[in-house]
Amino acid sequence: MLTWTGSDMDRQRSKVYAAEDAWALRLDAARRGAPRAEVAGSTVLLPSELHFGELAAAQDYAIARLEPWKVPPVRLRVRKGQAKAHWEESGVVALPIPEHGMPWAMRESVLLHELAHHLAFHLDGTAVHNRMFRRRMLELVTHALGHEAALVLRVDYSEQGLTA
Numbered sequence: 134m135l136t137w138t139g140s141d142m143d144r145q146r147s148k149v150y151a152a153e154d155a156w157a158l159r160l161d162a163a164r165r166g167a168p169r170a171e172v173a174g175s176t177v178l179l180p181s182e183l184h185f186g187e188l189a190a191a192q193d194y195a196i197a198r199l200e201p202w203k204v205p206p207v208r209l210r211v212r213k214g215q216a217k218a219h220w221e222e223s224g225v226v227a228l229p230i231p232e233h234g235m236p237w238a239m240r241e242s243v244l245l246h247e248l249a250h251h252l253a254f255h256l257d258g259t260a261v262h263n264r265m266f267r268r269r270m271l272e273l274v275t276h277a278l279g280h281e282a283a284l285v286l287r288v289d290y291s292e293q294g295l296t297a
Contacts, residue, residue: 145295149262152289153270157182157242159285160278173288177281183241188230191244195226198248198277204255207248218243220250220260245273267297 163179185191212227218238226247249270257265275283
């Protein structure tokens with residue numbers, strides 16, 4: 134049986150978003166020239182997060198990141214509205230791309246989050262922001278950005294009271 138999002142079923146969503154927002158801010162600092170982060174008493178060197186200039190580049194990235202898991206392919210599309218990105222059970226990731234201004238969703242952290250939904254759905258039978266989702270997210274982050282970025286995300290999850 135597969136579970137999907139819904140306010141009653143996805144109780145940890147806001148905590149996951151808070152942790153990933155904190156993590157994304159650290160990645161932003163690394164991109165702006167401050168790659169060292171103090172995390173859980175250690176200093177780590179964070180990578181610079183990718184930002185995609187076009188949907189085709191993000192699509193190529195998604196295909197490459199999912200390849201080790203041998204799951205069905207994902208297809209990216211432009212999302213109407215600018216407030217959020219989302220994943221659909223049909224294997225579609227919808228990313229908002231504004232006509233003007235910064236395309237906030239065309240970045241690695243956002244795409245990895247949506248790909249984690251895809252992995253958790255196909256490998257674990259769930260797509261809510263539960264422990265299996267967080268595990269898949271950490272696997273993707275390790276694969277894409279390295280162990281240091283995954284450590285920082287794990288600590289940010291922990292600070293929200295979440296385990297993976």
